[in-house]
Amino acid sequence: MKRNTSLLLSFGLMLLACSLFRVWEGRPFGFAPQIAMAVFCGAIFRDKKLAFLAPLASLILSDALYQLLFKNGNTNIYGFYEGQAVNYLLVIATTVFGFFIRKFNVLRIGAMALAAPTAYFLLSNFQVWMGGGGYSRPRTFGGLIQCFIDGLPFYGWSLVATVFFSLVFFGAWYALGSKERKLAY
Secondary structure, eight states: OHHHHHHHHHHHHHHHHHHHHHTOTTOOTTOOSHHHHHHHHHHHOSSHHHHHHHHHHHHHHHHHHHHHHHHTTSOSOOSSOTTHHHHHHHHHHTHHHHHTOOSOOHHHHHHHHHHHHHHHHHHHHHHHHHHTOTTTOOSSHHHHHHHHHHHHHHHHHHHHHHHHHHHHHHHHHHHHOHHHHHHHO
8 A cells, every 4th residue: 555655646746746847937838748748647557547637637737827827927828728628638639649658668668759749749730720820820731831830849849858758757667666667557
């Protein structure tokens, strides 16, 4: 039972740390741990509902913190905004990439750490283009390409963040040892 308690505490701390990191002032936009967290949880949780719930909880907590900071005049970033549900859905959908990591090795983890933010980038920018958001690019092929170009800075930082945080999460998981790892998986 003690191992279960420390494992739950570890995941609770991970959730809190990821949420706080996302609202850290001055971090490059796109450099956030939520996609890496989704891939990690998809890979290690036996209960797939929990795997999807963890990154969603992190997003909701960080957006609540953003909203609190915004209301108090500490940031110009809204916590809650129109179209947010689509963003939540896209981030938690990246959890599926973790399902493909059955045997933990650097190649599989690295491949999913690159594939997940790439899928998120393509789908989220397509959604922005279809919804007329962002810079309201025309609904032409050229407008779609321009929408993807607009998102490239976020994509680059998202790739770096997902690889970095995947190394942190999977590295810490590996460091736990095989007995503790079997509790969640």
